[in-house]
Every structure is written in structure tokens, then in C-alpha cells.
Amino acid sequence: xxxxxxxxxxxxxxxxxxxxxxxxxxxxxxxxxxxxxxxxxxxxxxxxxxxxxxxxxxxxxxxxxxxxxxxxxxxxxxxxxxxxxxxxxxxxxxxxxxxxxxxxxxxxxxxxxxxxxxxxxxxxxxxxxxxxxxxxxxxxxxxxxxxxxxxxxxxxxxxxxxxxxxxxxxxxxxxxxxxxxxxxxxxxxxxxxxxxxxxxxxxxxxxxxxxxxxxxxx
Numbered sequence: 363x364x365x366x367x368x369x370x371x372x373x374x375x376x377x378x379x380x381x382x383x384x385x386x387x388x389x390x391x392x393x394x395x396x397x398x399x400x401x402x403x404x405x406x407x408x409x410x411x412x413x414x415x416x417x418x419x420x421x422x423x424x425x426x427x428x429x430x431x432x433x434x435x436x437x438x439x440x441x442x443x444x445x446x447x448x449x450x451x452x453x454x455x456x457x458x459x460x461x462x463x464x465x466x467x468x469x470x471x472x473x474x475x476x477x478x479x480x481x482x483x484x485x486x487x488x489x490x491x492x493x494x495x496x497x498x499x500x501x502x503x504x505x506x507x508x509x510x511x512x513x514x515x516x517x518x519x520x521x522x523x524x525x526x527x528x529x530x531x532x533x534x535x536x537x538x539x540x541x542x543x544x545x546x547x548x549x550x551x552x553x554x555x556x557x558x559x560x561x562x563x564x565x566x567x568x569x570x571x572x573x574x575x576x577x578x579x580x
Contacts, residue, residue: 368424368456372494372573377486381479383467387413388487392494392571393420393459396429406461414466417480419447424456437464441476449484455493460484494571498542501526502562504552505533513555521548538562539570 374391389406393399399420407416419432432443446462462483471479506514511534518525522544527537540548545564552560 369454369493369574370424370457370496370571371455372492372571375487375491377483377490379479379483379486380467381475381482382469382471384469384471384479385463385465385467386479386483387463387465388460388483389463390458390460390487390491392457393422394457396422399431399459402459403461406463410463413463415442415462415464417442417446417462417464418460419443419450419484420459421447421450421456428456437476437480438473441473442480445477445481446484449481449488453488455488455491457496460487492573494573496569497572499539499568499570500542500545500564501566501568502538502540502545502564504536504538504560504562506536506556506560507533510555510560517551517555518548521545521551523548537565542567 371390371392374389376387376389378385378387380386387410391402393402399422403416403418403420406418410416415435415437417433417435417437420430422429430447432447434440434442434444437443442462446460450458450460462480504514511528514536515525518538518540521540523538523540525536526539529535529537545562549562552562
């Protein structure tokens with residue numbers, strides 16, 4: 363499969379709502395393993411160390427293969443972390459972590475009020491975050507003569523590629539990145555362009571977030 367079968371957050375974002383003078387600050391980010399998720403939770407807790415509560419939830423994986431975590435962080439059981447996790451589950455996102463920070467405003471919200479507030483805070487941030495897909499990519503190195511530079515600058519994007527770096531010496535050395543599924547077609551086009559003289563050398567196979575939409579993003 364060329365891409366993960368689920369969407370991920372394209373970036374870290376934050377949204378805030380106020381409910382009866384209590385501030386609910388929802389921070390959401392992409393995370394790809396348990397250590398990364400825990401580091402995100404620690405960072406937000408440190409940033410808002412004076413808050414009344416920092417309620418975490420995360421999903422690792424997506425679809426039918428999930429690792430889930432939530433905590434009420436001192437709120438009444440079932441009123442904070444579980445509603446936040448329920449919103450993540452319904453968002454269509456995977457590999458996602460969320461912390462909802464609460465500054466108590468002096469008015470008790472009650473069990474139902476807390477569930478509603480944490481749900482709305484989670485919905486505000488999941489509804490706003492730009493979506494992305496995580497696709498397999500290949501980084502490659504290619505040395506070309508100067509007279510082919512402009513043609514390569516046109517050829518790479520035709521196959522979904524990017525030129526990340528151009529180094530000028532006796533030849534020009536290009537650092538390129540392509541979706542793995544497009545790389546063979548680029549190599550074939552490169553052979554045709556150079557009468558078989560040129561070939562890009564793969565350096566690294568990795569994965570990259572590619573934005574697909576930006577609902578409500580600033």
C-alpha cells in the first residue's frame with residue numbers, strides 16, 4: 363500500500379473554548395510511537411504547569427489497529443479523558459495525541475457539564491487541524507551536467523518529486539525526494555532524457571506527511 367489507510371494531523375495546533383469562566387485549551391499533534399506521545403504530553407504539562415488539569419488522550423495507529431490511552435487527570439472519572447478519546451476515535455485521525463488543559467473558572471460544571479466541555483474542546487481542535495497522509499518516499503542523489511539542470515527542474519515535479527538541494531561543482535549534484543511509487547517512472551524518464559547515461563542513486567527510504575486538506579486552519 364502506497365499510503366497509510368488513515369489520515370493524520372499535518373501539524374500541531376491549538377484551540378481554546380471558555381465554559382462558565384473555565385478555560386479549556388486543546389493542543390493536538392501528530393505522534394508516531396508511545397515515546398513520542400508521552401514526550402508530547404510531558405511538554406504540554408510543563409507548559410501549563412499551573413493549570414487545574416491537563417487531560418491527555420492519544421491514538422497510535424489507525425483503523426482496526428490502535429493503541430489507545432487517556433486519563434482524567436483528577437477530573438471525576440469518565441468526564442474528561444474518555445470523552446476526549448471518543449472524539450479522537452470519531453475524527454478519522456490516527457497517530458494523534460491531544461491534551462486538554464483546564465483553568466478552573468470558579469463555577470462547578472457538574473458531570474454532564476464536564477463531559478460536554480471536554481467533548482467540545484476536543485471537537486474544536488480536531489475540526490480545525492489540517493489533515494495529511496503519510497506516504498513512503500525515497501531520497502536520492504543525482505549528478506548531472508549543467509546543460510540538463512533546467513530540464514531536471516521540470517522533470518522531477520512531473521513525477522511528484524522535489525529537488526531539496528543543488529550543489530554546483532564540476533557537475534551539479536541534486537538531492538531529490540519522490541513518492542516511492544513514482545520513483546521507477548522518474549528513473550525511466552531520466553534514462554530517456556540522458557540516452558541511458560544517468561541514474562538517480564537511492565540514499566534513504568522514509569515516510570513523509572503530505573497535506574490533503576486544511577479545515578479551518580489559520
